[in-house]
Amino acid sequence: MVKTRDRPSMADAREERGNFALSNAEEERIFVSIRVRPLNERERARHDVSDWECVSTNTIKFKNNGHAEQRPLSMDTYTFDRVFGEKCSTKQVYEEGIKDVALSVVRGVNSSIFAYGQTSSGKTHTMTGITDYACCSSIASERLTSLVTFQHKDREFVVKFSSMEIYNEAVRDLLNAGSTSLRILDDPEKGTVVEKLTEETLTDRGQLQRLLSICAAERTTEETAMNEASSRSHQIIRLTVESNPRDYADVARSGALFASVNFVDLAGSERAAQTLSAGTRLREGSHINRSLLSLGTVIRKLSKGRNEHVPYRDSKLTRILQNSLGGNARTAIICTISPARSQSEQSRNTLLFAGCAKQVTTNARVNQVTSDKVLVKQLQKELARLENELRNSTPNTILLKEKELQIQKMEKVISDLTRERDLFQSAQNKLQSAEKDQPLRVGKHSASEVSGANNFLRRMDSASENLDITTSSLQHTGNSDDDFLLDGNSPTFVGPDPCQGWEEMASRAAKPEDDCKEVPCIEVKEVETDHKVDVKSSSGNEHCELNPAVVDNTNNLIVDLLKEPNGSSTQIDKVDPESSKHPHISNLQQKPATPQLEEAEKVSGTFPTEVERKSSNSSVCYEDKLPESKLRATERKSSRERSLIQEMNASVEDVESLWDSDAEDTSSVLNFVVGMNERARQKPLDEDMDDIMVRARTSGTDKRVNRVRGVSFSGTPGPWNFETQLRDTIQLWDACNIPLVHRSYFFLLIKGEISDAVYFDVELRRLSFLKDTFFSATNSTGHGSDVTPNSSLMALNRERKMLSKQVHKKFSWKERNELYVKWGVDLKSKHRSVQLAWCLWTNTKDLNHVRESAALVAKLVGFINSGEASRKIFGLSFLSRWKP
Numbered sequence: 075m076v077k078t079r080d081r082p083s084m085a086d087a088r089e090e091r092g093n094f095a096l097s098n099a100e101e102e103r104i105f106v107s108i109r110v111r112p113l114n115e116r117e118r119a120r121h122d123v124s125d126w127e128c129v130s131t132n133t134i135k136f137k138n139n140g141h142a143e144q145r146p147l148s149m150d151t152y153t154f155d156r157v158f159g160e161k162c163s164t165k166q167v168y169e170e171g172i173k174d175v176a177l178s179v180v181r182g183v184n185s186s187i188f189a190y191g192q193t194s195s196g197k198t199h200t201m202t203g204i205t206d207y208a209c210c211s212s213i214a215s216e217r218l219t220s221l222v223t224f225q226h227k228d229r230e231f232v233v234k235f236s237s238m239e240i241y242n243e244a245v246r247d248l249l250n251a252g253s254t255s256l257r258i259l260d261d262p263e264k265g266t267v268v269e270k271l272t273e274e275t276l277t278d279r280g281q282l283q284r285l286l287s288i289c290a291a292e293r294t295t296e297e298t299a300m301n302e303a304s305s306r307s308h309q310i311i312r313l314t315v316e317s318n319p320r321d322y323a324d325v326a327r328s329g330a331l332f333a334s335v336n337f338v339d340l341a342g343s344e345r346a347a348q349t350l351s352a353g354t355r356l357r358e359g360s361h362i363n364r365s366l367l368s369l370g371t372v373i374r375k376l377s378k379g380r381n382e383h384v385p386y387r388d389s390k391l392t393r394i395l396q397n398s399l400g401g402n403a404r405t406a407i408i409c410t411i412s413p414a415r416s417q418s419e420q421s422r423n424t425l426l427f428a429g430c431a432k433q434v435t436t437n438a439r440v441n442q443v444t445s446d447k448v449l450v451k452q453l454q455k456e457l458a459r460l461e462n463e464l465r466n467s468t469p470n471t472i473l474l475k476e477k478e479l480q481i482q483k484m485e486k487v488i489s490d491l492t493r494e495r496d497l498f499q500s501a502q503n504k505l506q507s508a509e510k511d512q513p514l515r516v517g518k519h520s521a522s523e524v525s526g527a528n529n530f531l532r533r534m535d536s537a538s539e540n541l542d543i544t545t546s547s548l549q550h551t552g553n554s555d556d557d558f559l560l561d562g563n564s565p566t567f568v569g570p571d572p573c574q575g576w577e578e579m580a581s582r583a584a585k586p587e588d589d590c591k592e593v594p595c596i597e598v599k600e601v602e603t604d605h606k607v608d609v610k611s612s613s614g615n616e617h618c619e620l621n622p623a624v625v626d627n628t629n630n631l632i633v634d635l636l637k638e639p640n641g642s643s644t645q646i647d648k649v650d651p652e653s654s655k656h657p658h659i660s661n662l663q664q665k666p667a668t669p670q671l672e673e674a675e676k677v678s679g680t681f682p683t684e685v686e687r688k689s690s691n692s693s694v695c696y697e698d699k700l701p702e703s704k705l706r707a708t709e710r711k712s713s714r715e716r717s718l719i720q721e722m723n724a725s726v727e728d729v730e731s732l733w734d735s736d737a738e739d740t741s742s743v744l745n746f747v748v749g750m751n752e753r754a755r756q757k758p759l760d761e762d763m764d765d766i767m768v769r770a771r772t773s774g775t776d777k778r779v780n781r782v783r784g785v786s787f788s789g790t791p792g793p794w795n796f797e798t799q800l801r802d803t804i805q806l807w808d809a810c811n812i813p814l815v816h817r818s819y820f821f822l823l824i825k826g827e828i829s830d831a832v833y834f835d836v837e838l839r840r841l842s843f844l845k846d847t848f849f850s851a852t853n854s855t856g857h858g859s860d861v862t863p864n865s866s867l868m869a870l871n872r873e874r875k876m877l878s879k880q881v882h883k884k885f886s887w888k889e890r891n892e893l894y895v896k897w898g899v900d901l902k903s904k905h906r907s908v909q910l911a912w913c914l915w916t917n918t919k920d921l922n923h924v925r926e927s928a929a930l931v932a933k934l935v936g937f938i939n940s941g942e943a944s945r946k947i948f949g950l951s952f953l954s955r956w957k958p
């Protein structure tokens with residue numbers, strides 16, 4: 075008795091892991107089932123009886139009733155994978171024995187279904203039904219309506235149909251009846267293939283039915299004594315199923331699957347005596363039996379499991395089905411038998427064959443094909459998916475839009491700044507050309523010093539906040555002018571640069587050449603009429619108040635400078651236009667004497683503030699009475715000296731009144747400073763310079779000038795005491811709450827060269843004035859000043875806060891810690907950068923502390939010492955571009 079081992083439920087296992095999951099080759103035995111048909115009419119007519127009984131779903135028993143004529147069988151019970159009795163339907167055979175193997179093809183596994191049995195046992199009857207069920211029946215568990223309609227949510231299917239018969243050992247294409255015998259080829263990749271076999275791609279179930287009908291019609295069948303429509307050939311209906319995933323993103327399921335299922339309806343073995351064959355039928359029967367014998371031999375060899383030769387090539391049947399027999403395919407064999415006692419031996423032979431087939435194992439595996447075409451298609455789909463994802467990605471879209479908006483804003487800011495820069499350069503060019511056209515006017519032009527001081531402090535104040543302004547300006551997209559508008563009481567910026575304070579210094583330090591280009595002209599009309607002086611800026615449209623104190627200071631300085639070496643003074647009644655013709659003046663100034671002075675004498679004007687002149691004969695008035703001898707001495711002074719005096723007078727006093735002036739009014743200052751520096755560098759002991767400095771140091775009858783000069787020049791003749799001036803300046807910075815950036819910049823740039831005396835002079839005079847302004851603001855509302863010690867102190871605090879923020883930007887963590895240690899800030903304390911900023915410029919009596927403070931501020935702000943040019947710029951940096 076052939077025993078079969080219990081077969082694991084492979085179908086269930088596949089269902090659990092997914093129908094399309096890839097798997098390695100699985101060794102399994104051929105699924106063998108037995109179907110017993112009912113007795114047919116012919117058998118019943120012969121009063122034949124059924125000798126076979128299906129005792130269970132997998133066991134069939136021969137009912138040998140002891141008939142003597144029956145030769146005793148070696149065994150009477152056979153067990154197979156499934157046994158279907160006479161009453162079992164073809165659908166049941168399909169569902170319970172064939173379906174799982176047949177539908178392996180949709181998972182990319184080759185499969186074959188055989189019908190084996192003697193003639194008239196029911197092979198064609200069974201296989202026709204099986205093929206129909208497999209191809210066209212609803213297959214819910216596979217989520218396929220059928221192999222033909224091949225609908226699936228994950229994959230797209232292409233099913234191709236082909237059919238052939240092996241008749242008299244010749245392969246015929248059943249879909250191409252006119253064709254000759256087809257050749258069988260051995261393909262290294264595909265195995266055995268039938269050349270030129272017609273393949274039809276299935277589109278619907280009706281097409282399949284038509285093709286099946288064609289095959290049935292074309293198959294060779296003849297009537298024999300055993301069967302009215304006996305199949306005289308082996309028929310193979312082949313469905314080739316190729317599936318591709320709908321979504322190529324799933325790598326595990328992204329391969330194309332390619333497999334075939336063969337529905338093989340073998341011709342029945344027959345005995346010539348029974349079929350009464352002769353002639354053609356006999357020859358057919360001979361071929362049938364020979365091929366079946368080859369099949370039996372192959373099965374028997376395979377069932378033994380030895381590595382001996384398997385004669386696949388003995389017949390075209392075994393050659394074509396080689397892959398299905400012990401190869402890469404799942405195989406199911408339905409062995410059909412007749413229950414008739416008259417067919418018992420043939421039935422027994424069938425069962426023996428089935429028993430051998432039961433021992434045969436196959437190694438089915440998934441046939442995954444990843445061709446270049448599939449790869450390209452896969453990549454194209456993936457690319458399209460990613461592009462679509464990118465387009466529809468909301469966060470990315472928002473991010474991109476934000477970036478575009480930022481770019482637009484920055485472009486707008488750049489455009490605004492470029493426009494303002496161009497405007498500014500245009501204005502400078504105009505001023506430069508005007509300067510060339512107009513001679514230098516020496517004298518006074520009015521300025522409200524209180525207003526100027528306010529502007530100065532406001533400018534410094536705004537400078538303290540420069541980083542915030544700069545940053546915010548980059549973020550604004552509106553009118554840049556609006557960005558710089560202050561409150562109603564504050565001045566409005568009219569120049570190109572919103573930060574005229576330390577930031578301007580720093581930025582100019584980076585490109586000193588550009589900033590030194592413009593040397594605006596000061597046009598001053600000094601007219602002696604009713605003791606009033608008309609002061610006009612170069613623009614000619616601005617009348618300003620003139621502070622008598624400044625007038626006094628300047629004139630005293632002039633007088634001092636014009637002192638005769640013997641101590642006598644010369645009073646200037648009128649400037650001699652011819653004096654400019656002096657070669658020294660020409661060298662220094664490069665400008666002709668101003669004819670406007672003469673013209674100015676003829677012009678009478680009124681002043682916002684009258685300046686009482688102490689002497690009706692003098693073109694310059696003094697607060698204190700001056701000896702007439704001084705003025706006369708001045709008059710006698712050489713034209714060269716007068717020109718120098720005019721130059722310095724214009725420079726120093728215009729700088730002094732700078733707070734209300736436009737930048738272009740500083741031309742003479744810069745010219746003078748440049749000239750002084752150049753001369754000092756080239757000829758430090760130049761007689762002119764030396765003369766001027768000595769005279770400056772020895773000047774002073776005016777109280778205010780004395781006070782300033784007492785600081786600047788130590789009040790006594792002798793060598794310039796740089797350190798004293800520096801200390802005095804530092805104290806005044808402290809007293810006036812001057813911004814730390816300004817202090818640092820000044821400190822680092824002015825190093826004590828003799829030419830720096832001018833800078834100190836200007837700085838000290840201004841600081842002194844600021845201090846007085848503070849004093850006035852504290853004690854009265856005089857001048858309408860809104861600048862108070864408190865407001866300047868607040869500005870200073872804001873600057874420190876700004877500097878504290880810079881600490882984090884400019885220094886690394888390690889550098890910051892070193893700084894904190896150096897400046898005595900506890901590393902464990904909070905707000906260390908703020909503490910550090912509040913340490914700067916606190917101990918102003920210690921020059922080392924001052925030097926360290928200045929250096930640190932310079933690092934924090936980022937300005938550099940670019941040499942002489944920077945000092946010139948620094949001179950200009952006092953000039954306000956703010957107007958009330």
Ligand SMILES: Nc1ncnc2c1ncn2[C@@H]1O[C@H](COP(=O)(O)OP(=O)(O)OP(=O)(O)O)[C@@H](O)[C@H]1O
Nearest residue numbers: 111112193194195196197198199301304305341342
């Ligand atoms: N299970 C069945 N129930 C009812 N009738 C059947 C069954 N099996 C076969 N028959 C009938 O028996 C006859 C012979 O069947 P079939 O032609 O399928 O045999 P076959 O094995 O294909 O013979 P051959 O090898 O000569 O082609 C047919 O008339 C068929 O209708």
